[in-house]
Amino acid sequence: MTYINIQSGTDSGNRDKMKLYHCVNARSLRPLWALEEMELDYELVTMPFPPRIEYEGYLDINPLGTVPSFVDGDLTLTESTAICHYLVEKYAPTPLGVAVHEPDYGGYLNWLYRSDATLTFPQTLVLRYSRLEPEERRIPQVVEDYGKWYLSRLRGVETALEDREFLCADRFTIADIAVGYALFMGISLGLSERYKANCQRYLKSLMAREAFIKAVQKR
Secondary structure (H helix, E strand, O other), X not given: OOOEOOOOOOEHHHOOOEEEEEOOOOOOHHHHHHHHHHOOOEEEEEOOOOHHHHOOOHHHHOOOOOOOEEEEOOEEEOOXXXXXXXXXXXXXXXXXXXOOXXXXXXXXXXXXHHHHHHHHHHXXXXXXXXXXXXXXXXXXXXXXXXXXXXXXXXXXXXXXXXOOOOOEOOEOOHHHHHHHHHHHHHHHOOOHHHOOHHHHHHHHHHHOOHHHHHHHHOO
């Protein structure tokens, strides 16, 4: 698929494909989902986890060793929500972005930042100290405390969805991708059973989207 960048007038058919380095169900699912929603042309590299150990040469691409890494020409990005934000701005127009002149622009940005700083962060501690660390280094108290922390931070999501289908701008945006990933991650961590009604409904609707299904099926 050849995609025309409306803003710059450049033709991606004359350049290398964008490349996303991905691990199954990691935060790289956010940009992968966005790429599928936007029907952009990209190359996917699916790696074993952790890639810094299991994928030779990955530290040359991303010295942090974290997932994702995204390459577009000379640019490399390593933050999942930033990649989504980059895509909707760079390859506009798309309804997945919210423009500065729209009333919900501030809320849109707040959800993008909140998705990692407030929601995914405590999940990483639950994951680390329940599964990733060797048995003798696992800490049940950390798992319990940060699981509760994450669930308490969902109150804002639950409230926001009381009278709407999506988080902002009366449409599906990358804010829903960013926050929706955290809700999806909660399934594998055993946290989703404690989601309240609006979050349960919202997550179910997001997981039914064709682009999400395509993204999670890619290996």
